[in-house]
Amino acid sequence: MARTSSSKKNKDQGRRAISHFVLWALTGCFALAGIIWGWQQFEHFLISDPRFVLTPPADYGQDSPNLRVEGVMFANRAQIVRVFSSDLGRSVFMLPLADRRKALLRLSWVKDATVVRLWPNRIAVHITERRPAAFVDIGTECVSRYSLIDPDGVILEPPERNYRFDLPTVSGVRPQEKAAARGARVRRMQTLLKDLGPLAANVSQSDVSDLDDLKVTVKMRDRAIVLIVGDRNFHDRVQHFLDHYADIRKRTPNMKVFDLRLDDRITAAPEVKSGC
Numbered sequence: 001m002a003r004t005s006s007s008k009k010n011k012d013q014g015r016r017a018i019s020h021f022v023l024w025a026l027t028g029c030f031a032l033a034g035i036i037w038g039w040q041q042f043e044h045f046l047i048s049d050p051r052f053v054l055t056p057p058a059d060y061g062q063d064s065p066n067l068r069v070e071g072v073m074f075a076n077r078a079q080i081v082r083v084f085s086s087d088l089g090r091s092v093f094m095l096p097l098a099d100r101r102k103a104l105l106r107l108s109w110v111k112d113a114t115v116v117r118l119w120p121n122r123i124a125v126h127i128t129e130r131r132p133a134a135f136v137d138i139g140t141e142c143v144s145r146y147s148l149i150d151p152d153g154v155i156l157e158p159p160e161r162n163y164r165f166d167l168p169t170v171s172g173v174r175p176q177e178k179a180a181a182r183g184a185r186v187r188r189m190q191t192l193l194k195d196l197g198p199l200a201a202n203v204s205q206s207d208v209s210d211l212d213d214l215k216v217t218v219k220m221r222d223r224a225i226v227l228i229v230g231d232r233n234f235h236d237r238v239q240h241f242l243d244h245y246a247d248i249r250k251r252t253p254n255m256k257v258f259d260l261r262l263d264d265r266i267t268a269a270p271e272v273k274s275g276c
Helices: 002-048 077-082 097-105 179-202 234-243 245-251
Strands: 067-070 110-118 122-129 134-137 146-149 169-171 203-207 214-220 223-230 257-259
Touching: 067 077, 097 110, 134 179, 169 179, 179 203, 179 214, 179 234, 214 234, 223 234, 234 245
Parallel strands: 067 122, 134 169, 169 203, 223 257
Antiparallel strands: 110 122, 134 146, 203 214, 214 223
């Protein structure tokens, strides 16, 4: 009889445990359903309420008063604003921040971009522009066409505003190369000019066609002289040439190319003629 009573008690406890579990499960389901419904209603409110709408421009050709763009000096502002054209007249809640940032990074001069949603209905955009490092010839073999290039090897479109850049000129950078390869050449030029120090003021062009065999064109009175400076000791080699230039010109008045790759030795080299 005792066993029967104990078994009945265990069954009752089991039923109560199952009932409690079912009750908590139902409560959880109702709570989750309520949260989902509440979020849907809140999301609908954010999408449809006019207080969250990114105000369109007052007239054609104008910018939205609620779209703030900062950090632009040389980048095309109209292209930046155009990235957000499909967002005008819509809730800022719908604006895909990551996608808009990616679109901005594809524009010329834009190195980095930050897009921030400012409630209730504003968007702030901050642009970090690329810094040009040199002029580069992107024309054909016989026709020169110069553009700007930055240390990452990105060729930049001419800026809208008329601005005078005081930058060196680099040759040997090929437009068909990948940006990483172009960047390596530009940074090699920067290392060369940094090593030259004040002597870089005499350099009109750096040739980085061969990263281990650099050349510079220096302005010497009434002529341009090409110096093959190799891969190191740039300052000492060019200074050694300048110290002896007066005597060199007397001995070889018609030579325009000199090989300085052997320290303390200057060798006249044949001039490479262009096929144009």
